[in-house]
Amino acid sequence: MPRPSLPDAPERARGQRDPEATQRALLAAATAEFAEKGLAGARVDEIARRAGVNKQLVYHHFGNKEALYRAALDQVYAGIRVQERALHLADLPPEAAMERLVGFSFDYLLEHPEFVALLNDENRQEAKHLRDSPGLQAMHSPLVELLQETLRRGGEAGVFRTDMDPVNVYISIAGLSYFYFSNNRTLSAIFGRELDGARAVAARRRHVIDFTLRALRP
């Protein structure tokens, strides 16, 4: 939550040509810039500067600012999906599996403030870029199915309720963590309490897991 400003791309040898590296550098710079300033506030000049490349390459490789934004958005979604797919909950008993799932949701947001920031801006724009995304299906979180399966196993084991809509449970789990991170600064200001310190974060993590597990009890 200290939200470290993402570092600029390393200086490439001048005149060197590596189109893929250029694209990677642009995408990383764009993600950082869009996260900090939003689509409207981000500057193409600044993205190019951060990436250490000529501004025209933004247009060459991505077409325009908005397409670059879409690419950055797709990429951050891809990033979380990769990690979600690496969770192996089937090996664990239902309660431990649920704890891992909730914990993962929390930890990912903690470690990826740019994901939260980009999503916030995209929602303010009514998700219009996301809706246009060709790979939208691929963005569907596998967590919903994992959650559904875990709830089913927990139901059979008698440790979880079985009358809950998995999508709403998913939204609740996500929301308990997401809101804490997305609104951390305004909450800190209003409560006069630093919610972004390591101790507060750890306490919140325990609270979220505890709150969820209790809510799911039969």
Next chain:
Amino acid sequence: MPRPSLPDAPERARGQRDPEATQRALLAAATAEFAEKGLAGARVDEIARRAGVNKQLVYHHFGNKEALYRAALDQVYAGIRVQERALHLADLPPEAAMERLVGFSFDYLLEHPEFVALLNDENRQEAKHLRDSPGLQAMHSPLVELLQETLRRGGEAGVFRTDMDPVNVYISIAGLSYFYFSNNRTLSAIFGRELDGARAVAARRRHVIDFTLRALRP
């Protein structure tokens, strides 16, 4: 959640003098514009046009775009505080009081999408305007105290746990509703499920209350 674009101010008779009405019109127009586009994306010209007044009056009455943004932010916070103070939970038994509190949190966000939108943008800017706000103290939500008192009464009555940090409980209650509204569009897109219809909203409302009450059980 249909998020109706806020209507423009009614055309005032030309040449008429009413500075307070002018300021109100500007503030309303600014709230709508900032909610839709964010601070960076909002256009002073457009705000003036929506308010039906000359653009220069923004500067005459508020100083500059950012000060107008701050005024709009202060006003939306004031709006929710007014309604929060009108809640009378002490008259109700603990569980009913909690249900009302959670229900209010949900309903207010449902009816005030501009509050959610402004807060999102403010958080992306690291709450810098809020932190500078002179009346920051007045923005502290009375709900935390109401919640604390309700939890205490529920604890005595044996219906609530007594080991929870009220601030974290508050954040959880707020987050369960807020995330649903703030991220409604991306969630709808990804789940391929309309989460902003009346039926989905009603189901979410029930879920949030149920989820919270169960989590608070002893």
Next chain:
Amino acid sequence: MPRPSLPDAPERARGQRDPEATQRALLAAATAEFAEKGLAGARVDEIARRAGVNKQLVYHHFGNKEALYRAALDQVYAGIRVQERALHLADLPPEAAMERLVGFSFDYLLEHPEFVALLNDENRQEAKHLRDSPGLQAMHSPLVELLQETLRRGGEAGVFRTDMDPVNVYISIAGLSYFYFSNNRTLSAIFGRELDGARAVAARRRHVIDFTLRALRP
């Protein structure tokens, strides 16, 4: 030459009505503002603020910004003419009279930096306001006639040349002082030498008198 920023007008009792005092205050404020910023750079708001009166009074009393500028210009010319007419050179022997005349030219500019500043701006505008001034004749300096008479007396006494055009002599006398004051800052910068200290000013004064008297020797 420390060119002290002219003080603002004293605060008048609010609501008090004294049209002449208002005009005087405006004129003084305008002179200072125009001297500091020029006609283009001066701000009507700032002039009103300095005068401690409402901006509209500028228009009420003077018509517009340019008319106020003309009024200020006329006034500074009137100021120097008043003092020039108070010189009594006929009582003095020619050389002493000439010294007084040159000394006066120097001293007046030293004490009235706003005169120099206004004249510079007016010249950059090709004197267009001055040419429109109705009382232009009244602005003709009596010094030319005084100078002519002094030169004549000196010629008869054998101490001055008699073959010089009085207007050119006048321009030379004025220029020797005026240039020093009008260009003091750039000269100081380029010579790396503070030309606005009391010592430098006194040395310049002696130099100007000496230079002139020698140039006029037969």
Next chain:
Amino acid sequence: MPRPSLPDAPERARGQRDPEATQRALLAAATAEFAEKGLAGARVDEIARRAGVNKQLVYHHFGNKEALYRAALDQVYAGIRVQERALHLADLPPEAAMERLVGFSFDYLLEHPEFVALLNDENRQEAKHLRDSPGLQAMHSPLVELLQETLRRGGEAGVFRTDMDPVNVYISIAGLSYFYFSNNRTLSAIFGRELDGARAVAARRRHVIDFTLRALRP
């Protein structure tokens, strides 16, 4: 002194690339515009129009209006220094050298009204741009040293006084010409005498040389 308004730059073939020509055109246009209107009165749009280039190029090449002003100021100083360095006074006997020096000072101002105009504005701004100029040293006029050497030679030859401060003599020589040109219009208006005609200018030139040489006599 007919002060012909500087002509606009020739129209460049559209789309042609020549950054140096662009900068030269902008600098020439800026010099003319700043000379006519001053820093505050000059318009960036007008400068671009005169230069026949897009307005944005002012910012691309110079940064902002004030930096362009500084560049113009530096350039006009550089212009006079170049010609001053081309004077070879050592070859001439002292009196002829002095006459050439004074004549040059007069002629340069006659031919470069923009130099006078820019300097006037810069002085009204208290030379703040000049003081910030990195190459300030380079702006020191070589004339002071030339003058000093000429005075020394004239002193040895018995034709000049030896007790004069060269800086003050330099200021006097410059002032005798500068004031005539910088204040030509107000002087013309007040004396009701055209001081910018060829005859008046020629008479002034003779007067200035004569006045100076006589003042320097032992």
Next chain:
DNA sequence: GATGAATGAGCGTTCATTCAT
């Protein structure tokens, strides 16, 4: 006479984007 609100034109500057090399 005096005030603060209101207006329209315009100014310096920014920005996403395209051009020429």
Next chain:
DNA sequence: TATGAATGAACGCTCATTCAT
């Protein structure tokens, strides 16, 4: 592929001036 120059459309803001009271 890559670069810096160039462009047109705004944008935030300022300013002299006028209106309504």
